[in-house]
Amino acid sequence: MLKETFVKLAATYTDDNLLINELWEEVKAAHSTPKRHYHTLKHLENLLHQLEAVKDQIKNWDVILFTLYYHDIVYNPLKDNNEEKSAELAEARLSVLAVPIELARQCKQQILATKKHLLNTDPDTNYFTDADLSVLGQDWPLYAAYAEGVRKEYSIYPDLIYKPGRKKVLQHFLQMDRIFKTDYFYNKLEATAKRNLERELEAL
Incomplete structure (x- = not known):
């Protein structure tokens, strides 16, 4: 599903099948490294599933899809510029695909x-x-698996360092007026997300 969606998306902007395949393999490889435990292709699959439920509310579906494939393509737990690096790489790849500059900027x-x-x-x-x-708003077993995956990605850090940092992240979300900004996701997931975050915070 992920590959088919990517190929169809990219084919809107180029008929170079070799290029499309190269770009897909790059996305696949980046999300399949042994050090990734949560930020994997499975995460992208879940994202696609969640977004398809609100597709009729999305103004530019192509941009959303490009964002999906590239938002975590650069991921190094030791760095704090993953989003910036991912955005730069996305911009470069969309340029190669001849995606209009404005759409690339939105992505x-x-x-x-x-x-x-x-x-x-x-x-x-x-x-x-x-x-x-x-x-964050899934049933506890799924949330717990997510939290465990994130911990594994940061396994280089001992609990003495990891736990204070993780607490800061959890508190950041709990202190938000709304974790989920759209009514659809807020009504569906907000209450469960806060319970999950509080439960993990108490266990740290």
Whole structure:
């Protein structure tokens, strides 16, 4: 499903099948490294599933899809500029695909928005960042698996360092007036997300 969707998307802008395949393989490889435990192709699949539920609310579906494939393409737990690097790479790849500059700019801005997941003036961006956080509002076993995956990605850090940092992240979300900015995701996931975050916070 992920590959088929990517190929169809890219084919809108180029008929170079070799290029399309190369770009897909790059996305696939980036999300399949042994050090990734949550930010994987499975995360992209979940994102696609969540976004398809609100597709009729999205103004530019192509941009959302490009954002989906590239928002985590650069991911190094030791760095704090993953979103910026991912946005830069997305911009470069969309240029190669001859995607219009304005659409590439929108994609870049959506990727950068995933750094803090704050309310955005662009509705599409809010739908994307909400979908990106949708795991927070899943049933506890799925949330616990997500939290465990994130811990594994940061396994280089001992608990003495990891736990204070993780607490800060959890508190950041809990202190938001709304974790989910769109009514659809807010009504569906907000209450469960807060319970999950509080439960993990208490266990740290």
